[in-house]
Amino acid sequence: MPFTDILGHDRIVEVLRRSLRSGKTAHSYLFEGIPGSGRKKTALTLIQALFCTALPDDACGVCPSCRKIEGGNHPDIHQIAPLPDKRDISIEQLREMQRDLSLRPYEAPRKACIIDPAERMSVNAANSLLKTLEEPPGNALIILLTENAGMLLSTVRSRCQLIRFAPLSPEHVLSLLERSGMAPETAALVAPMSGGSLQRAMELDNESLTARREAVLSRLSQLTIHQIATVFDAAEELSGNRDATLELLDMLLSFFRDAVHLGAGNADIVNRSVRPAIESIATRRSFPRNLELLERIYETRRDIQRNANPKLALDHLFMALAEGVR
Numbered sequence: 001m002p003f004t005d006i007l008g009h010d011r012i013v014e015v016l017r018r019s020l021r022s023g024k025t026a027h028s029y030l031f032e033g034i035p036g037s038g039r040k041k042t043a044l045t046l047i048q049a050l051f052c053t054a055l056p057d058d059a060c061g062v063c064p065s066c067r068k069i070e071g072g073n074h075p076d077i078h079q080i081a082p083l084p085d086k087r088d089i090s091i092e093q094l095r096e097m098q099r100d101l102s103l104r105p106y107e108a109p110r111k112a113c114i115i116d117p118a119e120r121m122s123v124n125a126a127n128s129l130l131k132t133l134e135e136p137p138g139n140a141l142i143i144l145l146t147e148n149a150g151m152l153l154s155t156v157r158s159r160c161q162l163i164r165f166a167p168l169s170p171e172h173v174l175s176l177l178e179r180s181g182m183a184p185e186t187a188a189l190v191a192p193m194s195g196g197s198l199q200r201a202m203e204l205d206n207e208s209l210t211a212r213r214e215a216v217l218s219r220l221s222q223l224t225i226h227q228i229a230t231v232f233d234a235a236e237e238l239s240g241n242r243d244a245t246l247e248l249l250d251m252l253l254s255f256f257r258d259a260v261h262l263g264a265g266n267a268d269i270v271n272r273s274v275r276p277a278i279e280s281i282a283t284r285r286s287f288p289r290n291l292e293l294l295e296r297i298y299e300t301r302r303d304i305q306r307n308a309n310p311k312l313a314l315d316h317l318f319m320a321l322a323e324g325v326r
C-alpha cells in the first residue's frame with residue numbers, strides 16, 4: 001500500500017519519505033502508539049518502499065516485491081511475536097532472527113525485521129538484541145512496535161529512532177472503516193467509540209452498541225431540570241461499572257462534539273446516522289452551553305479515571321446536562 005493510504009500520520013510519513021529519498025533511513029526504529037493506530041501498516045509500507053523496484057520513496061503496489069509484501073510472503077521480512085501460548089518473546093526467537101539476518105537477502109536489497117509487541121521480549125532476549133540494533137548484519141532494517149516505550153530497557157530505547165503515533169481521530173477511523181468495506185451505518189456507529197484505534201473499532205459489537213446508543217439518546221432527550229427524576233433515572237439506568245461508564249462518557253463526548261460542530265455551522269458530523277437526535281442536542285441548548293458541557297464531560301471522564309464513584313459523577317453530570325435546556 002502506498003504512503004497515501006496511511007491516514008492521520010502526515011508528519012511521520014513525511015519524515016520517513018525524506019529519509020528514503022536521501023538514503024538515510026535509521027537502522028532501528030521504535031514505533032510507539034496504541035494497537036490499531038497505524039504502526040504496523042506504516043512499518044510494512046516503509047519496508048515496501050525500501051524494497052520497491054519502481055519508486056525511490058514509496059510503494060508502487062504493483063512490482064513483484066510490493067505484491068509479495070502485500071500478500072504477506074516476502075522471504076526477506078522476518079516478523080517476531082510471542083509464540084502461541086507463550087507470554088514472552090524468547091531469546092531463541094531472537095537468535096533465529098539474528099541468524100536469518102546474517103544470511104544474504106534472497107531478493108531484496110537488504111533484510112527487514114518487525115518485532116511486535118517489543119515490550120514482550122524477555123530481558124535476555126532484549127539484551128541479546130542490543131548489538132544487532134547498533135550494527136544490524138547486512139544493513140538490515142529493524143522496527144520495534146510498542147504500546148509504551150517506557151516498558152522497554154533504556155538500552156534498547158536509546159539504540160532506536162523513536163517515532164510516536166498519536167491515536168487516530170474519529171474521522172480517520174471512519175474513513176479507514178469505510179475503505180475496509182464496513183457498511184457506512186456501522187462504521188459511523190463504532191468510529192466514535194474506538195478511542196483512535198482501528199483494531200478496537202473492528203472489535204466493537206455493533207448490535208449492543210446500537211441499543212446502548214439509542215438508550216443514551218432517549219434519556220438525553222428526556223432530561224429536564226423541572227422533573228428531577230429524569231436526571232436521577234438517567235444516571236441510574238446508564239451508570240455501570242467503571243469501564244461501562246467510561247464507554248458511556250466516550251459516547252456522550254462524541255455526541256456533544258458533533259453538536260458543537262453543528263452549532264459552529266459545520267455540517268460534517270461523525271454520528272451521521274442519528275443526525276436528528278444530534279441536531280436536537282445542538283438546538284435545545286445554546287452554543288456556549290454545549291461547549292461548556294463538552295468540557296464538563298471531559299472532566300467527568302478524568303474524575304472517573306481517577307476512581308471517582310461512577311454513579312455520583314453521573315448524577316452531577318446529568319444535572320448539568322439538564323440545566324439550561326430550552
Ligand SMILES: [Zn+2]
Nearest residue numbers: 052060063066
Ligand atoms: Zn513496488
